[in-house]
Amino acid sequence: MGGMRQAHHPRPDEIGLIDVLGALNDPIRVGLVRVLADGRERGWGELRAPVAKSTLSHHLRVLRDAGVTRTRQEGTRCFVELRRDDLDARFPGLLDAVLGAARGDDVGGHVGLNGG
Template identity: 45%
Template structure:
């Protein structure tokens, strides 16, 4: 596997990490990577609702900021979070962001539909 260009641990800058994580799509990618460990870029981008070129842009921003590590194996690229590197530079930052992301994540379309259906049934039953 070939490692794509990324900053060395000592060169990761807090402002760049926070800038990379300021986008909801990139936060979703990071949350998915935290849950899965390592993901193929195609799988990570599934259901994001963005074009492949836009997803690639987000992956590049995350990699160049030092948030993810990207390795290329033939035509496939695999991403993983740089947990240890980020923890050594900014202790507690990534866990705090991931916790806040899961606590404040907007419900997905299917979750909203289920919630709306349940509310409608409950109000219909109380009439």
């Protein structure tokens, strides 16, 4: 990776409930989790949100730092995926409850995929 700094991801046992809930207290971040809930890894450029790229980057960093997502860098491109297995193991049912409530209330529905 030629000098590029790898992002820190908390180990599964380091993922804290307050950190996860704090990361999910924003509609943009809930929307990003909804998009990533299909289990596919997405390039940052595929994600569409009504915010500046720098703000989107901030939201993705908050999710990663809380252990909600995993980020992978490949050259100049960054990819992100939901850490569903880790979250389900640590807090059974939490993610499904959040996703169900978000769909029901349409929280984060304005976040999606480019071209989709």
